[in-house]
Amino acid sequence: MTTPLVGRADHALLLDLLRLPTAGPLETGPDFPEPELWAAQRRYAAAAAALGFTVTHHAPARPEDIEADGVPLAVREAAATGPGFLRCQPNLVLRLGTPRPRRRTVMFNVHLDTVSGMEPVGFDGRRFTGRGAVDAKGPAVGLLAGIRAALTARPGLGREIGILIQAVAGEEGGALGTIGTRPLVEQGWYGGLNVFCEPTGLRYLTRASATMTAGIRVDGDDAIDDRPEHGHNATVLLGYLAQHLGLVLPPLAVEGRVCVAGLTTGPLHNRVYGCGELLLNLSYTCGETARRMERAVGDALHAGLAEFHTRFGGVRELARTARDAAAITRLHWRKKGLPALAGTAPWAEQLLGEAAGIGRWPDEEAAFTCDAIWLADRKDAAAVVYGPGSLEHNHAHARGEFIDLAELEPFAAGIARILLAFHDTCIGDTPSEEQPS
Numbered sequence: 001m002t003t004p005l006v007g008r009a010d011h012a013l014l015l016d017l018l019r020l021p022t023a024g025p026l027e028t029g030p031d032f033p034e035p036e037l038w039a040a041q042r043r044y045a046a047a048a049a050a051l052g053f054t055v056t057h058h059a060p061a062r063p064e065d066i067e068a069d070g071v072p073l074a075v076r077e078a079a080a081t082g083p084g085f086l087r088c089q090p091n092l093v094l095r096l097g098t099p100r101p102r103r104r105t106v107m108f109n110v111h112l113d114t115v116s117g118m119e120p121v122g123f124d125g126r127r128f129t130g131r132g133a134v135d136a137k138g139p140a141v142g143l144l145a146g147i148r149a150a151l152t153a154r155p156g157l158g159r160e161i162g163i164l165i166q167a168v169a170g171e172e173g174g175a176l177g178t179i180g181t182r183p184l185v186e187q188g189w190y191g192g193l194n195v196f197c198e199p200t201g202l203r204y205l206t207r208a209s210a211t212m213t214a215g216i217r218v219d220g221d222d223a224i225d226d227r228p229e230h231g232h233n234a235t236v237l238l239g240y241l242a243q244h245l246g247l248v249l250p251p252l253a254v255e256g257r258v259c260v261a262g263l264t265t266g267p268l269h270n271r272v273y274g275c276g277e278l279l280l281n282l283s284y285t286c287g288e289t290a291r292r293m294e295r296a297v298g299d300a301l302h303a304g305l306a307e308f309h310t311r312f313g314g315v316r317e318l319a320r321t322a323r324d325a326a327a328i329t330r331l332h333w334r335k336k337g338l339p340a341l342a343g344t345a346p347w348a349e350q351l352l353g354e355a356a357g358i359g360r361w362p363d364e365e366a367a368f369t370c371d372a373i374w375l376a377d378r379k380d381a382a383a384v385v386y387g388p389g390s391l392e393h394n395h396a397h398a399r400g401e402f403i404d405l406a407e408l409e410p411f412a413a414g415i416a417r418i419l420l421a422f423h424d425t426c427i428g429d430t431p432s433e434e435q436p437s
Helices: 008-019 037-049 063-067 073-079 133-153 181-186 234-248 287-312 316-328 346-355 371-375 405-427
Strands: 053-060 090-096 105-111 127-129 162-168 193-196 210-219 258-264 275-284 329-335 382-385 402-404
Touching: 008 037, 008 127, 008 133, 037 053, 037 090, 037 133, 037 162, 053 162, 063 073, 073 329, 090 181, 105 133, 105 371, 105 405, 127 133, 133 162, 133 402, 133 405, 162 181, 181 371, 193 371, 193 405, 210 234, 210 287, 234 258, 234 275, 234 287, 234 316, 275 287, 287 316, 287 329, 316 329, 346 382, 346 405, 371 382, 402 405
Parallel strands: 105 162, 105 193, 193 382
Antiparallel strands: 053 090, 090 162, 127 402, 210 275, 210 329, 258 275
16 A cells, blocks of 8 residues: 555644634734734744755845835735734745755745635645645645655655745735835845745646736715715725626636726715725736726726716716716726746646656646746746645635645655656756756
8 A cells, every 4th residue: 555645734724724713914804813924934934844955045025026016006005004004914935955956946835824714724635625625735735845855755855956945925815025025126036936825726837827907996975874975985886887898808818807896985784985995906927918908997887987977867866976986986997917837848838748748738727826927027936836635626715725635645745746747857968058057
């Protein structure tokens, strides 16, 4: 009987991590307890230490990282509330052995922060449940099991190639790695090959979309429910715009997705709310697509406001809202300008596909957004996304999130094959121009 790669100690570590609440403040809000990311990363580092890893860096992002181009408005606003926002979201870098040249270094990235909402934590011998089971605490534990298997197969591996692990915060909540992965990459903690451990159904993915967030804000006058015509009804106006944009924009997003997201005006029944906001999240695969969709949102909003004026101008309770709709509505971008990963180097595809035997994510299947975008413009590095399970099937970000042991085991085996193939590529013949340099 073959000894499993993901053993009892790995089961215990994953359950330990799942029990720790690690949703960041962008997910939970300022009134919730601080995430236990420091504790989660220390426990992860302790497990990695058994394989020979040492802590190279363990600290939050710096205040100056907030000022970089492309940092979402939500991150800037939260950071402005005080130093606690960054302090409770540290990032961990682990290294095996001594530093090696970049072309001989593999970096694995996992995020230990989660979305909000605690899920029952459990393991029935087959399935792990809990928030972060598939996104991405399960992959984080499977990664260590895979590295351990590679070290068992080739004990000198850690002396001949470099292995880095980034265990980051700030992936969820719309931060998109701007206070996690991006600062670590900018400080040089990445390799010639970089594997982002996210759910891909055990296929390697060479693309990662980015997102931009539009806010449509209505700033009008409130009114009492007995005289609704005296105010501006932001609820009706934004509700109409939500339907209009939800109909018009998706056909234009050929390479991405349009998510008509939160709509907020007020919670009470006995008043007309004159102010509110509608949020749209739009994914894209390249800069030109982003610019085209930015223009499309502005055009669609202009057309929607004109239609609202015509349709509701004769309704007594909404005539003032219709008349002033264009004047009280504005579009602002809460997030834009982030890079997208459009592909990877041919040598990396050959290494994963042919040498390591990992299946490839089909070109016709849409990619998703993750921190791999921060390797998009690095000429000295290749990046791929690879992990167990799927965002949809395993209920990532949803009720009932899980990961099966039967998904973690082949993932660990795949990690081992990637490391051994990378080792053979780097240590074998003299590196060619097609190899990392």
